[in-house]
Amino acid sequence: MKDDPDQHLRETTVSRTELLQGNFLHVVRDTVRLPGGGQATREFVLHPGAVMIIALLDDGRVVLERQFRHAMQAVMIEVPAGKVDPGEDRLVCAQRELLEETGYRASEWAFACRLAPTVAYSDEIIDIWFARGLTVGERTLDEGEFLDVIAATPDELNSWCFSGKVIDCKTLIGSMWLQNVLRGEWTLSWQGAEPGSHAGESGA
Amino acid sequence: MKDDPDQHLRETTVSRTELLQGNFLHVVRDTVRLPGGGQATREFVLHPGAVMIIALLDDGRVVLERQFRHAMQAVMIEVPAGKVDPGEDRLVCAQRELLEETGYRASEWAFACRLAPTVAYSDEIIDIWFARGLTVGERTLDEGEFLDVIAATPDELNSWCFSGKVIDCKTLIGSMWLQNVLRGEWTLSWQGAEPGSHAGESGA
Numbered sequence: 001m002k003d004d005p006d007q008h009l010r011e012t013t014v015s016r017t018e019l020l021q022g023n024f025l026h027v028v029r030d031t032v033r034l035p036g037g038g039q040a041t042r043e044f045v046l047h048p049g050a051v052m053i054i055a056l057l058d059d060g061r062v063v064l065e066r067q068f069r070h071a072m073q074a075v076m077i078e079v080p081a082g083k084v085d086p087g088e089d090r091l092v093c094a095q096r097e098l099l100e101e102t103g104y105r106a107s108e109w110a111f112a113c114r115l116a117p118t119v120a121y122s123d124e125i126i127d128i129w130f131a132r133g134l135t136v137g138e139r140t141l142d143e144g145e146f147l148d149v150i151a152a153t154p155d156e157l158n159s160w161c162f163s164g165k166v167i168d169c170k171t172l173i174g175s176m177w178l179q180n181v182l183r184g185e186w187t188l189s190w191q192g193a194e195p196g197s198h199a200g201e202s203g204a
Numbered sequence: 205m206k207d208d209p210d211q212h213l214r215e216t217t218v219s220r221t222e223l224l225q226g227n228f229l230h231v232v233r234d235t236v237r238l239p240g241g242g243q244a245t246r247e248f249v250l251h252p253g254a255v256m257i258i259a260l261l262d263d264g265r266v267v268l269e270r271q272f273r274h275a276m277q278a279v280m281i282e283v284p285a286g287k288v289d290p291g292e293d294r295l296v297c298a299q300r301e302l303l304e305e306t307g308y309r310a311s312e313w314a315f316a317c318r319l320a321p322t323v324a325y326s327d328e329i330i331d332i333w334f335a336r337g338l339t340v341g342e343r344t345l346d347e348g349e350f351l352d353v354i355a356a357t358p359d360e361l362n363s364w365c366f367s368g369k370v371i372d373c374k375t376l377i378g379s380m381w382l383q384n385v386l387r388g389e390w391t392l393s394w395q396g397a398e399p400g401s402h403a404g405e406s407g408a
Contacts, residue, residue, distance in 0.1 A: 006279045009272040009350050020224045020231060024247045025325060027224060027231060032274055040348040043228040044275040045249070045325065068213040069323040070236055071248040075210045076323050113366070117321040117373045119273040119280050121229060121249065124322075125371070144244040146213050161380070162317070162390050167329070169321045169373040176365070176380040186366050 008035050011042075019043065047124035051094040052081035052170045054112075054178055055104055055131040062157055062178065063102055063134070064171070067147040077150075077166050079174045081126065091195045094129040100140050102149045107133030110188035112177050117169050126170055128177060130188055154178050212239050215246075223247065251328035255298040256285035256374045258316075258382055259308055259335040266361055266382065267306055267338070268375070271351040281354075281370050283378045285330065295399045298333040304344050306353045311337030314392035316381050321373050330374055332381060334392055358382050 011032040020027040055063040082097035112128040160166040180186035215236040224231040259267040286301035316332040364370040384390035
């Protein structure tokens with residue numbers, strides 16, 4: 001670590017205490033050694049990771065969901081998204097979540113990037129996928145999951161990000177990606193629907 | 205609730221169980237009645253809310269931080285941000301966090317919008333502020349807080365959002381806001397540094 005240019009920032013883990021293993025949330029408290037030499041505790045959620053999908057209809061509209069989010073006590077507009085199952089390929093996960101929540105299958109996929117929603121208290125990373133060549137089938141929501149599927153033009157979605165009608169972080173960032181792609185400023189590498197060698201599989 | 209168009213989505217709270225009151229994280233489990241009539245549990249973090257600041261130097265560069273985030277096990281590039289103290293005005297909070305973390309004071313402020321980083325398991329809402337007219341003073345980091353202050357041009361920051369050098373959600377969304385403001389597509393209402401009547405105070 002002698003040559004580490006970030007040594008003055010880096011914390012090292014001393015020990016871990018399990019705080020909560022709930023039905024949904026797994027929370028730990030780590031004791032860390034600070035760069036300055038002292039110790040501190042860091043509490044955070046252990047999360048398996050997730051995917052989100054910017055799914056484009058043939059007419060250019062984006063597939064969105066309206067879902068009541070208990071923590072927010074509000075119906076939120078969001079892109080389709082979901083947690084990765086243990087050992088699941090990220091593209092397979094994106095295809096599963098899109099199908100389950102919206103009924104859509106896509107013939108082409110592109111991995112865009114990653115985002116970290118809550119660096120202060122969760123290790124969650126969300127993989128951002130684009131999907132196109134959509135065909136509609138039947139959705140199969142999880143038990144206890146209720147949501148409406150809607151669609152918006154990229155301009156509508158962008159205006160909702162400005163007005164505050166959309167405040168969900170992954171949907172805001174999805175709109176940013178879409179706007180940049182449509183302007184030709186950010187590029188995507190499209191691939192078929194078969195999982196295999198793709199950027200989403202390797203680490204960041 | 206008879207006339208509620210979202211009745212088919214809305215959950216109602218039946219009861220709450222305290223799961224964790226940590227040093228930092230407060231987690232509850234609510235039992236909810238589902239739109240379909242059954243019950244389910246929702247576990248989430250109770251969060252006081254936060255602010256983030258897109259602080260612009262006179263040469264147009266954005267003030268950023270490099271900070272080791274234990275949950276991510278990485279040094280992250282982020283906009284200045286922090287939690288709201290109990291009863292604290294959002295603008296006062298933004299000014300306090302900017303000063304504490306970076307040493308900068310700003311003569312002009314503009315509330316942009318809000319974002320929700322983790323709608324599935326936290327009630328956190330982050331208020332997005334712009335700041336300009338910066339003068340540099342002395343920073344006073346919290347105990348156990350270590351971070352570098354850097355600056356980047358809006359184009360640099362935008363390219364880091366594309367490349368994955370920036371994955372923190374609030375910083376990605378900050379860059380989206382900045383790009384749209386610089387293009388003249390999204391507008392801001394600038395005000396002085398005195399807290400008072402501003403958009404950030406009222407509920408969403």
